[in-house]
Amino acid sequence: MSETPSSRRKPGPTFFTATLKKRWASAFAGMTMTIAPAVADTVYVSNEASDVVHVIDGATGARRGDIAVGKRPRGLAMAPDGKRLFVAVSNDNDVAIVDLANGKVAGRLPSGPDPEVIAVAPDAATAFVSNEEDNLVSFIDVGSARVTHEVPVGIEPEGVAVSPDGATVIATSETSSMAHVIDRASATLKENLPVDARPRWAEFTRDGKHLWVSSELGGTVTVFDAAAWQPAGKVDFTSIPNAQPVGIAFRPDGARAYVALGRGNAVAEVDAASLTILRRFPVGERVWELAVSADGARVYAANGLSGDLSIIDVASGKVRSVQLGGKPWGVAVSR
Amino acid sequence: MGRRGLALMLALAAAPAGAAELRVCADPNNMPFSNAKGEGFENKLVERIAADWGRTVQYTWWAQRRGNVRNTLKAGECDLIPGIGSAVEMVGTTRPYYRARYMFVTRADRSLDIAGFDDPRLRTLKIGVQMVGDDGSNTPPAHALAKRGIVDNVRGYLIYGDYxxxxxxxxxxxxxxxGEVDVALVWGPTAQWYAKSSAVPLKLTPTPWLDGPQLPMQFDVSMGVRREDDKLRAELNAWLTAHRDEVEALLARYR
Structure with a gap:
């Protein structure tokens, strides 16, 4: 660069920069209902501008209601038993726990400042959040509602993931362009893995053998061997116009990955073994986070700029839009 | 349609619609990146892009200093800064077109082979380090030395230099x-360019890629446009993706 890089702290991130078009269309107006697939599920979408979590029927796209959770909800994590939803409430500096039986906030956890992405351990005992402004990952003991550890990571941590065996926590730091491997038991940093520019999301494969890290600016996903922590492959999206890989979700059988392409306004389907891009589904504008239905039949995509949820029917490749307004951010699905 | 007409149409089709000029803000005295004679790799890069798009480069010269982005790109004096840290959020950054790292620079005849910040000789050798100086921030190698208490034997060189x-x-x-300093910590492209023409053979060794999670020594470099200028950013991204090998070959000439 012309200017030698300094370690000056950059101002906070503003991922959703463009002026939001107000599109408060009715969810049902003009929508042609298609035949619903057999397995019903419920989709939860955080909306950072509307301060709610939307509840949507995954099969029909029908809106079931909204849950007020606090100011600027972003990251979502479903509890392993599927009965509670953890919501990082960024401007309230806490985590809301929603009881999905009644759709009410049943409790709150401290999170440290400005929690963004949240992951919950398979034993549900610990939640992990990224605190972007403080360059920390906070470990939150769910039972006692206390922050037990603050692990310093790189600059502007964002993506957080926990391994299927619960032993390893990952954070990605946007400005430092790395993924951090944290040992959960000791709450210490084990490895710093270099990735392409502006890593946004980390996701373990369902078998826990690999870690996928998306790089928004680099236009790639780097795949790591999750035992040796060595690069095992890369998915290159740079030939797709405007593709900025962000959210990643795997099909339950582990054979397919879905990658949200941000400003590319599409979701890519990737063969998880060969790392080849199989299909591309056009979705709304500035697609961010993804979730896959328990039967693998549908992919749900939150579109921050167009204010809707895209529901992709994987078999037919057809995409429908559920208008939500505001800025949809995170997606979780009941199992 | 005659052959000339067809060629003209193709040229128009390849060039993004809009002005006949590619308006670039660059530093007039900042080799190997850019200079007013057009000798830097950033000059060559924007001239290559402009030629492909059927435009000419129109430079606004402005020294890389604090406030230069505000006074140039953001003030509408130009549409493109050819080299800026990919993580810089005050501009819209393209995909990175190179990644570089700070280097230990020593004289080849000294055979010092310093490869890490914990080398005990760094406590006694004379060290040159790049400093930012005018805004209280500093380069990562300066931080890496300071946090080890290596201060007294360090001499600072302003990255902006003396114009x-x-x-x-x-x-x-x-x-x-x-021989005024024994070892210097220098941003990769700068070290490589000036070592190339040094009469005394120099040895360049990359620093470790990071010194703790918050002190990376390597950075991605992009082109910068105004944050809202999605169109130009997309056009540049497409160009950089299509010309990856050519860009790499250009950069290699400066190493």
Missing amino acids: AEHDPQAAIVRAVAA
Whole structure:
């Protein structure tokens, strides 16, 4: 660069920069209902501008209601038993726990400042959040509602993931362009893995053998061997116009990955073994986070700029839009 | 349609619609990145893009200093800054077109082979380090030395250099060649460019890629446009993706 890089702290991130078009269309107006697939599920979408979590029927796209959770909800994590939803409430500096039986906030956890992405351990005992402004990952003991550890990571941590065996926590730091491997038991940093520019999301494969890290600016996903922590492959999206890989979700059988392409306004389907891009589904504008239905039949995509949820029917490749307004951010699905 | 007509149409089709000029803000005295004679790799890169798009480069010269982005790109004086840290959020950054790292620069005849910040010799050798100086921030190697208490034997060289000089960024590399310092910590492209033409053979060793999670020593470099200028950013991204090998070959000529 012309200017030698300094370690000056950059101002906070503003991922959703463009002026939001107000599109408060009715969810049902003009929508042609298609035949619903057999397995019903419920989709939860955080909306950072509307301060709610939307509840949507995954099969029909029908809106079931909204849950007020606090100011600027972003990251979502479903509890392993599927009965509670953890919501990082960024401007309230806490985590809301929603009881999905009644759709009410049943409790709150401290999170440290400005929690963004949240992951919950398979034993549900610990939640992990990224605190972007403080360059920390906070470990939150769910039972006692206390922050037990603050692990310093790189600059502007964002993506957080926990391994299927619960032993390893990952954070990605946007400005430092790395993924951090944290040992959960000791709450210490084990490895710093270099990735392409502006890593946004980390996701373990369902078998826990690999870690996928998306790089928004680099236009790639780097795949790591999750035992040796060595690069095992890369998915290159740079030939797709405007593709900025962000959210990643795997099909339950582990054979397919879905990658949200941000400003590319599409979701890519990737063969998880060969790392080849199989299909591309056009979705709304500035697609961010993804979730896959328990039967693998549908992919749900939150579109921050167009204010809707895209529901992709994987078999037919057809995409429908559920208008939500505001800025949809995170997606979780009941199992 | 005649052959000339067809060629003209193809040229128009390849060029993004809009002005006949590609308006670039660059530093007039900042080799190997750019200079007013057009010798830097950033000059060559924007001239290559402009040629492909059927435009000419129109430069606004402005020294890389604090406030230069505000006074140039953001003030509408130009539409493109050819080299800026990919993580800089005050501009819209393209995909990175190179990644570079800070280097240890020593004289080849000294055989010092310093490869890490914990080398005990760094406590006694004379060290040159790049400093930012005018806004209280500092380069990562300066932080890496300071946090180890290595201060007294360190001499700072402003990254902005002295504009009365012909090659302001050369001073730190020339200080190694002249034996004024034993080792210098220099941003990769600068180190490589001035080492190339040094009469005294120099050895360049990359620093470790990071010194703790918050002190990376390597950075991605992009082109910068105004944040809202999605169109130009997309056009540049497409160009950079299509010309990856050519860009790499261009950069290699400066190493």
